[in-house]
Amino acid sequence: MNRFLISIWLVFLLPIMVVAQVKLPAIFADNMVLQQSQAITVWGTGTVNDLIHVKFGGNEHQFKVDTLGRWLGHLPAMTAGGPYTMEISTKDSSIVFQHVMIGEVWLVSGQSNMEFGLAGSENAEQEIAASDFPDIRFFQVKQGMSDELETEVTGNWQSSNPMQAPSFSAVAYFFAKKLHQQKNVPVGIIQAAWGGTAIEPWIGKDAIRAYDNLPSIEPVPVKQNVSLLYEAYLKQVDQFEHAQDGLKQGVVNKNFDDSKWRQVKFPLSISAIFTTETDLYIPGCYLWFRNKIKLADKKNDLSLHLEQLEGQFEIYFNGVKLDTEQFLPSKKLSIPKNLLAKGENTIAIRIRSLWANGILGNNAESLYFIQNGKRIALPDTWVCNPAIEPKYPDLPRERNNQGVLFNAMIVPLIPYSIKGVLWYQGEANTWKPEDYNFLFPMLINDWRIRWKQGYFPFLFVQLANFAGNELAAADDKWAVLREAQRNALNLPNTGMAVAIDVGDSKDIHPRNKKTVGERLYATAQFIAYQDQQAAYSGPIYKSMERQGSNIILSFNYTMGGLKYKGERLTGFTIAGEDGVFKGANAVIVGDQVKVYSDEVTNPIHVRYGWSADPECNLYNQRDLPASPFRTAL
Template identity: 40%
Template sequence: MVNFREKDMGLVNGNALWAAPELDDSQWKNMNTPNSWETQGLEGVDGIVWFRKAIELSANEVGQNLTLHLSKIDDNDKTYFNGQLIGETNQYSAERVYEVPSKLLKIGANVIAVRVEDTGGGGGFYGDSEAMYCQTNQQKISLAGTWKYKLGVIQLNTGKAPNQQPVIIYNKMIHPILDFPIKGVIWYQGESNASAEDAFVYRDLFATMIQDWRKRWGMGDFPFLYVQLANFMAAKSQPSSSNWAMLRESQTKTLALPNTAQAVIIDIGDANDIHPRNKHDVGYRLALSARKLAYGEQNLVHTGPVYQSMKVEGNKIRLQFEAISGTLTVKGSDLKAFAIAGDDKKFVWANAKIEGNEIIVWSEEVKNPVAVRYAWADNPDQANLYNQQGLPASPFEPDMLVMIVYFEYSDVKSLMC
């Protein structure tokens, strides 16, 4: 089978043809960076894309090395300056910083070429615009904005990889250890199920898997601790549908099974990294649950506020939380990330205040509220409801409207027949 990389039109037999400074790129298309190429005309494209940008250097700037800062690149890159390879990185979450030796610099136009390889998910430059620049001995030149780009090769979709097929990972990693006693399980997964098609049904799949493992181990309802999806991707300014929020709701519903606990981490994720670096707090929150469920510290508050029920009172909604949640607190002056809707199902940002261990939610725009949301977004960056132990509240939206929004959003109304 031919490796798709061998078909890259910009890199032939080891020669970076599209990095050559004399190449005419006037017919190449423009793309704004840093920004995923999926949002700019290359939706669903995996493969290799070449980017080019020229910068002007003065006589005073060519006598010393300069430094390129390219923010982050998803997934891998080879970076060239005036046709010469100056660095490469094979880690999507790493900052790209490359030294350019003075011998490659010239007065006038200098061409930066970046070969970006993406094999799944988002592709291209991402991160902060301020992190894309060229530092000379005289000035800081922004590299954010318009770059020329051209497709080198598209990686064809050959279907699911073997590790994505049902049963394979279970047979290799779980079944062989079923005869060994365990104290419990820690589970951290869900990103690949956070889609319109899978997020809602995950609540049944996940619960069924837990029950199946408990049956096969034959050790009763051993503690099963899991991590809710972290905040990820760009925050949105207005309330909207969210596959990641739907998946989190499905994870929360799994708490109906006995001896389960959920570590909520919507406050320690990274908008630009699906695998956030803050592992310490994730481990700490899991450890709290383990201490209570597995080691018997019954008086320990191991979770943040967990929604229990709601009651409409005129133009307001009163929210109750489970007793295990501890005392409600707010980080900051006012509660945020609450949204409210009437019969039209159009959510607007709402006011919210704590009354004892309840929360009152309202908005002047909604006279007859029927539904409420909290932290319902891929990245609910304004969420600030905690308990006195410093643990964040889990996002929520009452079930009835969740199903209505889900079926309309994913266009699978046939499932209701």
Template identity: 40%
Template sequence: MAAHTLVMGQVRLPKVFSDNMVLQREIDIPVWGTSTATGEITVELGGNRVKAAPGQDGKWILRMPRMQAGGPHVMKVYEGSQTKPVITFNNVLIGDVWLASGQSNMEWQVQQSMNAETEIKNANYPAIRLFNVPHDKKTKVQQDVLGGSWIPLDSAGVKTASAVAYFFARDLHLDLKVPIGIVQATWGGTPVEAWTSREQLLSSPISHNRILLNDSISEKHFIQDSLDLVRFWDIVYNPKNKTAKTIPNRRFNDSKWPEVVMPATLKDMNMAGYEGMVWLRKKITIPQNMIGKELTLDLGHPEMNYSLYVNGQEIAKNVWNANFKHQYRIPARFVKQGENVIAVRMAFLWGGGGFNPPAEEMFLTDGTFKINLTGPWKYRIDLEPTIPKIQNYHRSPTFLFNAMINPIVPFGIKGFIWYQGEDNVSAPLDYRTLFPMMISDWRIRWQQGYLPFLFVQLANYMKVKPEPSESDWATLRETQTMALAQPNTGMASIIDIGEADNIHPQNKQEVGRRLALVAKNLVYHKPVQASGPMYQSYEIEDDKIKVQFSQTGAGLAANGNEPLKGFAIAGPDHKFYWATAVIEGNKVLVSSEKVKNPVAVRYAWADNPDCNLINKDGLPAIPFRTDKWNATAEQ
């Protein structure tokens, strides 16, 4: 690993420069740093030598001449008249560098994704390199990141890499035959404001006052929050007050505990606003024909962090959906004649908790006979210490920009890929201002013109609703579509590959592929279909509405060769009904017997829409509405 400083500390480069790095091809390559010496700094790369003189503040920057893709190269840094380099970077490649940023779905690792074992085993791409910016938050802009170095994405390095970024990079690398670098700057559960500069956020009334509130926050607050966070997770992961020994026991007396009918969530249990540990117990009678057999227990759709006990024996400890199926083997020796007790210790956090519907997926079975686990459960909330209130300063405006984005400016890049928005769903109309503002902010900082900004539209998520209704998720997706009005932007829709009960859908391969399609079309000018059908216009014809689409590719189609689904139509009363929809060339004819005088159409307008319009290239139609009615879940 390259040493980034001299013994005397005269010359320093940011940590984003290291062995194995990828530098951006076909641009004047920025190289910068600081020096406490008075002599000029010389950088040598690819036979070129460029000099820069440090300013009074010790900062220097220079730009190396443009280079074509290839390598490996050695980059050397000299100070003053010295003939030996003070810093040497080895195994440097020239290619295309993409900054991958956003919240947890961009941070989601290869080892957490679909077919992880196979993907990791087959990862052998020495020309795909990753620099992962460590989590950090600061009240003031920083000049360097906490740590990190470039690593090739082989079976060892790929495990913790962003899955979306890796599959995106792999697709481009195999097609373009050039090295690909990924600078990953991600943090789960963060709003767009956290990634935007103070100057930009002060310019909008939406965020101006929140920025001023930040001025009262200091590094001391961060330290205390970090200490509280350690205590927080210690309570979540480790039962306190000897509860794990007593509560799951068959003989424990829970007669005075309140009761709840499961499946039920935090809201159903009248516990809105509660955060902490909840113990749940259910007594069941095992019939004689199931005694002596290994059983399977299916918990359905529980909250992510929990421990499962049967008759006092810990069966499983699930941390952050380590087990997505929530099915567990119960050894025959743990099953007792007559009454048995199932106990669950569950973390209720951030407005979530309990067991989500559907009910029929909670059961105990021997493969033939099934015991339903729905119905009454006992629960208690006051058996363990109160968890500390965490301020989550990483979610505060500007703090991630200060520590994780500003320090890597102006590292030469090809463009940005972005997957975020879940954390802004509660205020989707504000996102109309905040998202384009961040895009502009980053482009201004990099000073590389209208750098390509490619982003993922939110996936379908949560329970499918039986009737058309308002949706903040749909409104946020619309806001993302509206961001395509910004120059040199592209969007990958994944409205067809989300999961109702998982905000982190596992099929990150397809997300990366669709982002790569957008890049090939928009950035590399390849003749590929990169988008699903997009709403273009509509016209009313008697009791029907005809919708015109662009981006139809090889033609419109219904996925699965079924009748079109996902269209709703409304009259002047603004009440939407599910509609019959028929493809006519590049148009869709929409109607309903319940709406004789239609004025508006919506498609895939829901948290988790049941929709199937695609083009014959297999890409899903972008959700849309023709009306301008205020569409948020609060209305």
């Protein structure tokens, strides 16, 4: 433990040049939210031996800059409220932060399902339109990686509104919204998440090195500083975002030679077209589509009607870019007659596809033109080329090295006062799920030790159901990792939101984030806010008893009793001494479940929901699903 404590304080002891002005990390800024009911930690840099004066909440506090140019202090706890002004000054300089609120502050982290933005969630249009909550504020940590303990992150505090909320973590937004409405307090969310990342880079290197037989992920040999690798990656991203190769090659023009392009049939679903060629669009690419339309005359305007178009897109007609703003509300585009040609005309469409998204039309009749009230159909065969523009760059593999995300995205936030942590991660560790049994508790303990706020609440999402698709495999290892997540409940002040019933069999990024966020809030009600009446957990397996050819299962958190949804209780399998599992019958008897099978007369073992994408439907009376489990052999 001493090694852990020493390592975080090294951040504050690194030699620096003498500075003339007081400075605080970027997490301290206008619109920030500070944690209520506990000491508020502030820190920064300044001139050696200067006195730092902090005026806040009607009080003034004084701290001294040490011989290495660092200072740190604690302000007394305050109750929720605001807005306040915080002024930090020395004899030579001062900083003023405006619109500061006191409320509930949560750090949210993990991989893509935590990063997944509100704009992609279910009912996004309605949720975004109703997202005007000035006292819900997000600080989104810019992604980065480092071999060394960093002292600064990039980001700023943004209030929730229809302009800003689409990029917020959807899970965190729905959690914050529920917390704000139920507790009537400001809510601050510090979002530090990165899609596709394993758990190892989020754990401090000192913590990992304290264990033998690690790492489970072998570090990628680093030929240069990982920060430089990340900078190179960002430049490649910028090149992708500003790609204009297609226009430079003239692919939108009528006379462009597309004879060697691939022929595809309409409607055009990106994932369907390139099912066996995933390297074309992982993690993303631009796809150009072209087709021809013949017009008898060019005397009258033309309108393009398209019932479905998903993804970012550009549409060109005879080389001229159409105004697609009008498409969104009307599902049609007007094409003035001055763009038309008698005879053959060309339509070209560029779709920006990330992770195989992008759909052009939902059936063969969904794209057509109208001129003079007459419908004009396009040939159902298009030509396509996904290799005109540069691909979206692959993330540096080094981002999964031990500690590199912790160093760059978590350490600079310590010791900002927080209520607790929300965590949604695990998909990237399903290849070796057994290791999660020690890696996950290691992360929880490591973060708690370094924050020095005791056993702050650590709430997490158990992996949702997912059957796998052309982009990602899924098998029983997902069940093993869910078990490892559930085992983390043995740590104090931890809570788990089960998501086994709200996933998407074919999409590793299910869109139902509202249910997940609200289940996390229900968990927080009990764990963090001591509401003993909160329905915060579905049934958790407790014990089993054999009665003849039956096995009787007992559960914690039945909360008024068990029930199932559907025609019958499903999801159970049973095995005897041979370890061969058979489909089982299951019935609810009071607060217990009786499991049996005519094929297994001497049962000793039961599994429930034990697959990547199980059909299981056991709930408690508060409509919370049971966590998948297996009994011990």
